[in-house]
Amino acid sequence: AIQMTQSPSSLSASVGDRVTITCRASQGIRNDLGWYQQKPGKAPKLLIYAASSLQSGVPSRFSGSGSGTDFTLTISSLQPEDFATYYCLQDYNYPITFGQGTRLEIK
Amino acid sequence: EVQLVESGGGLVQPGGSLRLSCAASGFTFSSYNMNWVRQAPGKGLEWVSYISSSSTTIYYADSVKGRFTISRDNAKNSLYLQMNSLRDEDTAVFYCARVKWHAFDVWGQGTMVTVSS
Numbered sequence: 001a002i003q004m005t006q007s008p009s010s011l012s013a014s015v016g017d018r019v020t021i022t023c024r025a026s027q028g029i030r031n032d033l034g035w036y037q038q039k040p041g042k043a044p045k046l047l048i049y050a051a052s053s054l055q056s057g058v059p060s061r062f063s064g065s066g067s068g069t070d071f072t073l074t075i076s077s078l079q080p081e082d083f084a085t086y087y088c089l090q091d092y093n094y095p096i097t098f099g100q101g102t103r104l105e106i107k
Numbered sequence: 108e109v110q111l112v113e114s115g116g117g118l119v120q121p122g123g124s125l126r127l128s129c130a131a132s133g134f135t136f137s138s139y140n141m142n143w144v145r146q147a148p149g150k151g152l153e154w155v156s157y158i159s160s161s162s163t164t165i166y167y168a169d170s171v172k173g174r175f176t177i178s179r180d181n182a183k184n185s186l187y188l189q190m191n192s193l194r195d196e197d198t199a200v201f202y203c204a205r206v207k208w209h210a211f212d213v214w215g216q217g218t219m220v221t222v223s224s
Contacts, residue, residue, distance in 0.1 A: 001169075034210040036152075043202055043217055044144075044152065049210035087152055091209050094166040096142070096154040 002026050006099025012107040021073045021102045028068045029092035035073045039084045109133040109213055111203050116218030123193050129186040129203030137181035140206040143188050145199035193222045
């Protein structure tokens with residue numbers, strides 16, 4: 001199975017900060033990667049698909065980049081509603097695997 | 108409105124069985140591949156199973172292979188997960204999710220499964 005190593009596992013930041021989360025795949029996955037946001041008690045929400053495509057309705061402060069094994073999610077200017085846990089997911093092949101998650105907290 | 112609604116969760120003893128359902132509405136269910144994903148309390152997301160739109164392709168995580176069975180009824184706009192030989196470590200919120208453009212674009216609200224004696 002492809003291992004997805006996500007970092008950092010937690011992050012403290014302030015409103016207005018620029019934040020970057022990374023995911024590294026144990027083998028090349030082309031651009032078959034998505035980023036998801038999850039708030040406590042809620043289902044995950046798709047933010048980015050195909051590594052860099054913004055899901056409809058998601059604010060443009062979210063962006064994704066990368067291909068092959070290294071990927072990043074960037075939030076250009078943190079807003080109060082962005083404090084949540086973020087996951088990457090690869091669906092290049094089965095079994096589908098998630099990163100361990102990054103908990104983004106208010107500083 | 109595009110919507111997925113899970114049901115069927117509950118408390119079950121180790122070794123028991125449970126059948127989860129996921130009701131789809133607001134889109135042409137038969138055109139989409141579907142997945143089940145679970146999340147143990149306080150833990151991360153774990154993919155469980157995949158089924159293609161016409162049920163011709165099915166995959167399982169190793170952790171559930173041989174115990175869980177995914178199925179769908181396109182006439183009823185429903186996805187199912189039959190879970191047998193349940194273990195303590197299967198305790199989790201189970202989500203169904205729609206696949207679009209190689210991503211899980213629509214998720215249900217989740218249903219809690221608790222395996223405990």
